[in-house]
Amino acid sequence: MKMRHIAGSVCLLAVLGACTRSPTPASEAQPPHLQQAKPLDPATTAGRMVAIRGAAMMGDQEAVRGQMNAMTDDMRRHMRIPDPARKIPPEPAREAVKAVVGVTTAAWVDQENLLVMVDGAQYRTNGMIDQLCMRLEPLGDTLWVNVHLQNRRARSGEELEIISRNCQLPSGESAFMRQQRQLNVVPPNVRAAHQADQTRAQAGRARNPTEDRGNSEALRNIPEM
Numbered sequence: 001m002k003m004r005h006i007a008g009s010v011c012l013l014a015v016l017g018a019c020t021r022s023p024t025p026a027s028e029a030q031p032p033h034l035q036q037a038k039p040l041d042p043a044t045t046a047g048r049m050v051a052i053r054g055a056a057m058m059g060d061q062e063a064v065r066g067q068m069n070a071m072t073d074d075m076r077r078h079m080r081i082p083d084p085a086r087k088i089p090p091e092p093a094r095e096a097v098k099a100v101v102g103v104t105t106a107a108w109v110d111q112e113n114l115l116v117m118v119d120g121a122q123y124r125t126n127g128m129i130d131q132l133c134m135r136l137e138p139l140g141d142t143l144w145v146n147v148h149l150q151n152r153r154a155r156s157g158e159e160l161e162i163i164s165r166n167c168q169l170p171s172g173e174s175a176f177m178r179q180q181r182q183l184n185v186v187p188p189n190v191r192a193a194h195q196a197d198q199t200r201a202q203a204g205r206a207r208n209p210t211e212d213r214g215n216s217e218a219l220r221n222i223p224e225m
Contacts, residue, residue, distance in 0.1 A: 044074065051067045081176045082176075083140070083141040097114065097132050102122075105152075112145060113183075114147050114148065115162075121153070124150070124163060129147045143168045161184055
């Protein structure tokens, strides 16, 4: 009876461990999704612990190693630490990005910052950054990569502004111990302040057209020195 109880417990743990892995049949495969650095999920962590215990009792060392590696990867993503064993290779990454519709050229500013020129304002979007990052995922850990998009057909300073984002993080956030490069000639906050000043000035002129005409006439009547 005791042996039967132990065997039943082992089987239960093994089933729970298998549930945490839950392989998806090819016919029900999910579409690819963007990798993201995110906080630890307590339920996922608990499931991995159960799977490790079950695999250890069954003597399945490969499953134990797999779950331990997965826990390490979960912790690394929680801390936003890029995987040192999975750096993105520069030239294959550049070629992969250039194959995306709307991209004209791509060049590495340094090992972690990729500048991509796109063929129009409709491609200078966060959606395009997502698409480029998904192309890079098979090559390594995209937490290494900051993508910078610039419109090569820009006709104004505003259209020329570069938008930037780490592949796995929200806009403005960086990986652990790393800082995203600022590639805009005019920082976005300075440009926004300048535009706000222009808007206020235009609104003021619209409210006081008579005053503006009076100032202009006064300037014309000032005698030359």
